[in-house]
Amino acid sequence: MNELNNREKEEFRTSISFIEQFIAEDIKEGKNEGKVVTRFPPEPNGYLHIGHAKAICLDFGMAKKYKGKCNLRFDDTNPVKEDVEYIDSIKEDIRWLGFDWEEREFYASDYFGKLFDFAVELIKRGLAYVDDQPADLISAQKGSPSQPGTESPYRSRPVNENLDLFERMNKGEFDEGSRVLRVKIDMTSPNMHMRDPIIYRIIKSPHHRTGSSWMVYPMYDFAHGQSDYFEGITHSLCTLEFEVHRPLYDWFIDQLKTGDYRPRQIEFNRLNLTYTMMSKRKLLELVQEGRVAGWDDPRMPTLCGLRRRGYTPEAIKRFVDLIGYTKVEAINDVSLLEHAIREDLNMKAPRVFGVLNPLKVIIQNYPEGKVENVELVNNPEDESMGKRLVPFSNEVYIEQDDFMENPPNKFFRLAPGMEVRLKGAYIIKCTGFKKNAKSGAIEEVYCTYDPETRSGGNASDKKVKGTLHWVSAAQALNAEVRLYDRLFDHEDPSGQKDDDYRKFLNPDSLKILTGCKVEPSLAQAATLDRFQFQRLGYFCIDPDSTVSMLVFNRTVPLKDTWAKVNR
């Protein structure tokens, strides 16, 4: 209720991102007849991560808000790096987030013909030339950011010769790397991207969509802006590092355009998160080196990893909404992401009892063999989620942490002589315990219960300091629980100049608990179902889970002020 009020308050806020301000101004000025067309342009060479979610939310979000369209376009200009496997996963992840590109699934490769024709046109206009020099020479001639470049000796090659060579490059007459097509701009430009950039190179590997029909492929810089133009994109939203490319894209569009229309590129900051990294290359290394179990390892910042971890699309979108879009290179605190998932799951996740580190409690005055079904609320935040029955008997498991032989001052749990409530059942009092003489480990705890204190009963309003979750031993289901922590123990693992990011891998990022006990209602749970294990955290069923062995992933622990007091 109150949380809703908070959300409502936030929705009333008038501030919109600088990007949205630009879009709103463009609409107001009647640009593009007030239309908004955006696109999400991934390269199919890896899995999507939460940084992509930030872009997806913007691209699809702006289109939706301003009654426009958002295209999905795969920027597939480099056949050696790309694969259909990635296309499928990307589409799955975007759909999972809840966005729809309808029939507008495009590929940069759809435009290879148009792009080739445009390149030929540039040659004819004397604006492009074939360079026969090797890569290292071309690179050396480019100069450096503080040093102007020098012109290629092939720069003034006659038009006919360029035309002939370019056609023959595409027929496969020359080896990869032997020739490239460059555009003629300015080798002394302070902007490196304007120093006669390469627009076409020879690649003989087959392309996942066009097969072997092309032997030359456009560079990203030559394909991206024009693809936007071909699709009628009005607002081309991308990350900050493309800011310096914008003059080049504008140059191409100047040569291409026939009217007033041109896409407007607006750059925003990438998403960075503490204790992780977004580099696709490094994420791939983690997978290939076996440091994680795969792209969907629940410790990965990939969308499939977060999904398997138990994150909801709503929480991810909420998080993206909270961090905003600016031009500042920021590192966002993971605690905000965790806040977003807790906030969402608090409303949605049914409560259940699960004991991670079981300790048997024997209730000595409760009849042996008797089983009562006690009623528990599924979600105190949402009455419509109903109630369920949970079996109670004379032997129950509680959490090892919930018992102490010699408790400190504010320990509101079980200890010799102390009383606690077993949530939904009875108040019990500890009368003794069994301790392993060698290890000192507590093996069993003995209690008595007060029959009058059953929840809902006569003396049920009796106050005790602590309430524990529990699972009846005889009916308990066995479970494996995987506890995840941050993958790295450094806030910015990939930003350290002198240290490899692997050095900061957190050795405790995964802990597997095998002897866990959960309430019998969980037998019906399906893969990826999410629950709150009361007093512990949010958990979901892992795809590895089977009928004989339930497997849970901990999405995020509950806030724990007791643990905080103890540190």
Place this chain on the structure above:
RNA sequence: UGACCCAUGGUGUAAUUGGCAACACGUCAGAUUUUGGUUCUGAAGAGUCCAGGUUCGAAACCUGGUGGGUCAACCA
């Protein structure tokens, strides 16, 4: 011996575009609670990177610094 971008509590963002620096997360305290969760109340925490300038008035505009980022793939 460059060009471009950026700078607001610990973190991320606001500030109706020149008018009392606000919100969220986090932190701390209290209340409520059959979850040490949730919820509620309150507090601490920046005077807006620095120095000048314009102005009745600057976080915002101008100049110059400082600091950070990006750019030299036949990657995207």
